[in-house]
Amino acid sequence: MKLASLKGGRDGRLVVVSNDVAWFTDASQIAPTLQTALDDWDRCEPLLRGLADSLEHGAAPRERFHEHEAASPLPRAYQWADGSAYVNHVQLVRKARGAEMPETFWTDPLMYQGGSDSFLAPRDPIPLADPAFGCDLEGEVAVITGDVHMGASREEALTAIRLVMLCNDVSLRNLIPGELAKGFGFFQSKPASAFSPVAVTPDALPGWADGKLHGKLEVELNGQVLGEADAGVDMTFDFGTLIAHAAKTRALAAGTIIGSGTVSNRGNDEGPGKPVSEGGVGYSCLAEVRTVETLVHGAPRTEFLNFGDCVRIEMKDARRHTIFGAIEQEVVPYTRESR
């Protein structure tokens, strides 16, 4: 089953989307918003699945689904916690600045609490006040959970996964060192993120296995392929482990979004991966590009995002059909009028 939230109001309007992401049918009779459906999932899920079946069989009224009319599936959420499950990526970044990564990073997930009060829509521009902030994209996979009790095991956590999405976790790289030095984690360095137009139940994802989403995460910058790493490869912590980590000392409420962190695959020689142009799978963020450039050339060569740059994040099935729709965002100057 595929769900989306059409723009409108603070929480959008819940619709069921066809498997080919071409059509939608209104679901507001079942639940007006995705959050209300998640709040009462046991009642809503079978009704939504029935509606999805009707849509596939032409038995429900349908309209064309336009990705630019979609908000993020949860336009605002009660929780957004982002892990760093591709430890390879963390190790590379540390290596580039000459720092050792603690061995515990392979067993104890890194996770930060992100802002969730207003996400960008998947085709909305990224408003940037100052290019000197070092704006970066981060291609990720994310899941939406139901209620998770405190102390849940990995297995219990896996059963709480309701929907899967893609994410562009926008980061302001040049604000990060100062914030992390203060010791309280990210804040200003993590502006609003965006999620894919469509959220998909795990059972409708052929690539879903063992709490991971297998498949190429296609990341483009200005129409050029930046990365096509497999999200199911080198993911040290699966989503069950990430959710259980988040729930260790408190319950998670329905509608919690848990992110994978930037998708990253190792190179064949266990060293840094190569660009797509050199036969590698490339990168899902510019920081990793710059890290590899630093390791290879002694200094970064790629700039962070500037006004007019356009990023695209998508995943396709075996027939090259889109699974989640595409996140496609242009970086624009922020003005008070543009809000």
Next chain:
Amino acid sequence: MKLASLKGGRDGRLVVVSNDVAWFTDASQIAPTLQTALDDWDRCEPLLRGLADSLEHGAAPRERFHEHEAASPLPRAYQWADGSAYVNHVQLVRKARGAEMPETFWTDPLMYQGGSDSFLAPRDPIPLADPAFGCDLEGEVAVITGDVHMGASREEALTAIRLVMLCNDVSLRNLIPGELAKGFGFFQSKPASAFSPVAVTPDALPGWADGKLHGKLEVELNGQVLGEADAGVDMTFDFGTLIAHAAKTRALAAGTIIGSGTVSNRGNDEGPGKPVSEGGVGYSCLAEVRTVETLVHGAPRTEFLNFGDCVRIEMKDARRHTIFGAIEQEVVPYTRESR
């Protein structure tokens, strides 16, 4: 005007509370929940104020307000960002571990993104899985904002403050060093917080001035006074400054909660403050007690919270009447059944 959310459902039921916190009248005809009122504040505020006037004048149906029937004013919120505005407190903690505090801490606010998906009710127990986590209370002041645009000034931010509350920001002190060493800030070390039974508009607070709440924050542990620091004293960053800090790179949506951090006053000699029993104003968290003990005696003498310990946080007006109602929470062993 005073507002509260009676327990019921995930978001409670909005009621208007009398100025003496003794009575309430149902407000669900205006807005079913506090979040829906905040989402449409321009429409709801005058209606709620009219209802509050009717309640004061005996012209509205009223029922007894029982604090233990109240949830936190926002039982779940889209954002909870907690500052460390009492820099004195930060400096003390650093001093106790022999570390220098950077000078920039006096000009650049510390703030972390907290979990907001499910807060404890003000009279709910604090479920603790393991006393070895080092459970601590933190007495704070917090505000709820309306919509704040990216890049808002301090003055613009001040006009966005809708309501003021007290907060117990529960912390697991012994999990903090390990988490901060990982560099991504707090996560497991910050379980669910609780807020006062009643949220109050700034105009109804005689102690509200210049973005600060003046008045003694009374903190008790097991019926003994732990602290009575003035929340308006030694607050280096007022709420306007904290909100503007949070909004530097992204908009804040209505219903955002911004916290002051642990209230803390300097001693008369600019050194660490004294306990109430020695004529000082005491402390709003046990970590500060232990810090001062370390500075004075070489080692902490006070233990963190254990099962059965009861904390109480309240602020009273000049006539010793409660302003926000009291947060009163007992620490209990967490079991899956207790959730």
